[in-house]
Amino acid sequence: MKFHQRPYIYTGEVRLKVTDLNKLTDFYTEIIGFSVLEKGSGQVVLTADGKTPLLVLEQPEAILPKEPRRTGLYHLALLLPTRADLGKAIKHFSRNQVPLGASDHLVSEALYLNDPDGNGIEIYRDREPDSWKWQNELVAMSTDPLDANGVVAESGNEEWNGLPADTVMGHVHLHVANLGDTKTFYEALGFKVVSHYPQALFMANGNYHHHIGLNTWNGMNAPRPTEGSAGMDAFTLVYPDEKTLQEAIKNVRELEHIVERIDAAFVVEDPSGNRVILRLEV
Template sequence: MEFHQRPYIYTGEVQLNVTDLAKLTSFYTEIIGFSILEREAQKVVLTADGYTPLLILEQSEVVLTKEPRRTGLYHLALLLPTRADLGAAIKHFSRNHIPLGASDHQVSEALYLSDPDGNGIEIYCDRESGTWHWEDNLVTMSTDPLDARAVVEESGDQEWNGLPTGTVMGHIHLHVADLQKAKGFYEALGFSVVSRYPQALFMSNGNYHHHIAVNTWNGKNAPRPSEGSAGMKAFTLIYPNEKTLQKAVGNVQEIEGDVQQVDAKVIVKDPSGNRIVLRVGK
């Protein structure tokens, strides 16, 4: 996972506001394959390796069902260590009759599904970065049919035993209201555009194919979700050191972005209201 460690800026844990904590916990442990790291009355912290939080589920007193055509989470993306792991995942989802989408993006191979609240999930593996095609600082990506049979064959006799220890939050993909405003904001945080799709931008730090993607597929100027709506509460960006983090904070302040200090955490909001926790990696 070369692009998800120092010296890069990369994606960390995602927080979801959920409608039914028990139901969503069951889905993310039994179907997706997380383990429970911490459990409270209204909060569950999930992990793949037994110590690193990757997903936090929270249920507030009043939760609205996920609202359509709003800004917020398009999907969270779990990056598996190997193609064989992805093959084992395909076998697991097939046996459990889970509806899937699938794509070959040239840089990666991916499965797509949704949780019971309608939050999108991508589970993917990367191709070797040396095989990615770059031209004028842009990486070639596509949406082609996945050769699922070849991926499954790669797994051989390997069976799915939950998310592998090396799983990370590979990237986050967001609905936004305005692409250019989102571009300026995430550039301030340290990311650069590396690919363009119709009504979408893909951005990374350090020539990954993308740590952040933004789109206006829910409509330009899409409204923000209501307070208390099910969906993404926040996601985390992890910085290599305090100097790099503070530079990002200063950049956001220069463009008059929303920056708050809450309980020793730096929290910013992008122009579409997506909430981001900034922290230094351990």
């Protein structure tokens, strides 16, 4: 988990607009394994360790269903501490008859599923960073079949008991309208391209395999979602110190993006309309 703490810039909590707060809360607690940190009128804050928000669910009035082929969230990705944890997750999802996709990405092993609103979720574990293959500052990644039996065997007789306390928001993968402009925007925020894939880029701060994924799989120049529709409201980037944060803000303002201050954080939209919250590590 070293790439999700100082001195790196990394992904923090994700905020979702949902169609049915009770239904989505049940899904994310009972199926995904979060616990409730705070519950208020129209909003639930979810956590893995009992103190750190990782996911915020909000049900606005007159919410519309999530729209297809728009920019926005492709998936949020929860990083588990160990391979055994991933094995316990597979057993849990299997018992609950949850439809799953699965891949071996060389740097990681991953499961894929959707929430009831159609938001994508990845649950994964990283291989040791010293096993990742780098060449010319790019990391080798692939989409190979997952050795699910081997992953499950790693968990032995242990059973799933919710998300481990050390779970973090490993990365966020976005549908965007244009890779070029969006790449420039996230470079200004402190990230670099570390891997290429057809119609996609993966970007990281430091030598992680990616904190941010970008793709145009919903079509070049895909439209933004309607304001009142379900889906991602915003995701968070966490900065290690004030100097790094202010440099990022300066950089995106020079690209003529509007940065607003909201309480102790800053909010800016990427070129595809994805809202990004910028804040300091607490």
